[in-house]
Amino acid sequence: MKRGGGGGRGFSGGSRGGFQGRGVQNRGAPFGSFGMSGGLDGGAPMMMEMGQAEPMFMGGGGQGMMDSLPGPPGMMMGGDPMQGLSRGFPGTPGRPLGPMGGPRPMGGPPPMGGLPLAGDPQRIGGSDGNGFAFGFDSFGGPGEAQNGGSGPGRGGSRGRFGGRGRGGSSGRRNSGGHLSSGPSRGEQNDYCQHFVDTGERPQNFLRDVHLMDRYEEYPKMRELIQRKDDLVAQKATPPYYLNADLKELKLSVATFGTKFDVVLVDPPWEEYARRAPGIDVPSWAWQDIMKLEIEAIVDVPSFVFLWCGSAEGLDAGRHCLKKWGFRRCEDICWIKTNAEAARKVAARQDAHAVLQHTKEHCLMGIKGMVRRAQDGHIIHANVDTDIIVAEEPPFGSTRKPDEIYSLIEHFSLGRRRLELFGEDHNIRPGWVTIGNALTGSNFNVQTYAAHFADESGRPHISSGGRPPPGAPHLLGSTPEIEELRPRSP
Incomplete structure (x- = not known):
């Protein structure tokens, strides 16, 4: 020395x-x-x-x-x-x-x-x-x-x-x-190597990803989310559901009695069947998904949220949005964790994939025009992020994280919400759920349309443009929420 x-x-x-x-x-x-x-x-x-x-x-x-x-x-x-x-x-x-x-x-x-x-x-x-x-x-x-x-x-x-x-x-x-x-190379924060060794995904170690504890250090944001959730629950319609085959059901105003402000679509992409070999997972070709007449049942302005997987749906989903009259405005990404899985499986995906797939995408489309600074009675922007971190469902399941509902309800103040290709676990207050996997039906056209009647008792069907504040199909707000929510710069 x-x-x-x-x-x-x-x-x-x-x-x-x-x-x-x-x-x-x-x-x-x-x-x-x-x-x-x-x-x-x-x-x-x-x-x-x-x-x-x-x-x-x-x-x-x-x-x-x-x-x-x-x-x-x-x-x-x-x-x-x-x-x-x-x-x-x-x-x-x-x-x-x-x-x-x-x-x-x-x-x-x-x-x-x-x-x-x-x-x-x-x-x-x-x-x-x-x-x-x-x-x-x-x-x-x-x-x-x-x-x-x-x-x-x-x-x-x-x-x-x-x-x-x-x-x-x-x-x-x-x-x-x-x-x-x-793992492998000594004690270090090498989550990629840890994933190779154990199958435990790096995103498992992200902190404060659940809605319950995400805003612990941001009391104003926590209060805003709580107030919005309370208002959504107060103004929500009862849960409605309809067992129907979407290849045969005609999507029209006559079927539902009104148009919708939000449509959530979780179609059975062929990717879902490929990544679960040995399990009978029904699937549609993307051309059949695009044939859905969603454009006939959406108001102006309105929003569509389309789950599109992580393979061909990323391109096909954009074609679907265009055909339905929407333009893509956001891409929500679901990052899948496997912390609760009984067995860590590193590769559970399409055999033709080049990389390990541990996420899915939900494309968000908008029809019409809304401005953040002027349309606070229609949308509340920047309340949630475009990232969802949630546990992957069991092998063969196509279930999506429940956080997508909260994200939609926080953003869009329209109360007419429709979900296509739903299952029993998707039934939710404030929503109409349709799918052939539902075990029953309770949807009634007149009863549902009556929830959006104006002062004269006439059901509100379509705004035909920018709806005025106080329209019967809008959620509304409170002074406390308006004080807390983010504003456009």
Whole structure:
């Protein structure tokens, strides 16, 4: 090792723990700072640097880890000389440490003699039990060694011990409570490699993705969403559903008694059947999906939300929107997690796919014209995002996340909502659900149209353009919601 007034750096080993420290150069000191890192699960390599020396590997730990510590004779580190630190780190045998001087406090409790053995889950000096890191100030000159992550220590006159004791990576424990090594390439936040090893998708580790806890740190947004949900529930019609084959049912005003403000379509794309071999999943050709006469039952303005998978539906869906008289305005992406799956399956998809498919798309189309600044009685923009993170359904199921309903109801203030190709789990207040997989029917034309009657009792069928505020088919708003909701810049 070189001697000089340089700084020392500690590096994280193959396991958890680590810090970096630096001394102040050219201050006449024989050494800068000293840094070291290591894990508590036994055989992690140690690396350290003293002064301006090249990194020195200390092997697997053990007593030999401290053999080459320089410094004035007689320096002690509190407690017995490295008692406990020399235990629990299997490695090359080493010489017992000689006396190293007077006592030197190392920061908060516990002292160095109280370090736990490998796998001991107790906390160390404010750490979380995932590793340790410690440092000395410079031997004979100013410097500092500081732990707590991968960032460098700042120059100073003191050494520190404590903090989180992580070496830039998070640790995990196995079922026995002991620290375990990471997948394939050591402990690191390599979620792609983790996916290859286990089939557990990277998006499983996203935080606060559920509606219940998404806005915990944004109280105004949380209040807005709650108020909108309450208003939607208050003004929603009873759930209506109709068992019918959409290849035979004629979509018209005569069938429903009115036009719709929102249509949600979840067609049985051929992709769904291909990615579930061995299961009888009904499917339609995209040309048959495009033949649906949705243009005959939508008002102006209105919106369509079309689930289109992740294969041919991405292109075919745009042709469908154009035929139905809509222009695409958004692309909502459902990112599928598999955290709750009994068995992690890395590839569950079309055999012709090039990449692993872990998402689906929902194209949003608009008919007519709405302006965010002027049409606050028709739409409330920027309340939700275009990303949905939700668990993938069981193998063979084409069920979509329920969050799509909340997104639609928060955005569109039209109360006439229709879903095509629905199943029993899709039945929802405020919606009319149609599909041949439904187990029953309760839809009545006159009863449904009566929910949107004007003051004279005449059902509202179509606006024929921009509806005025207070139209019977609109949800309305409240002063509190108007105060909280985002505005157009």
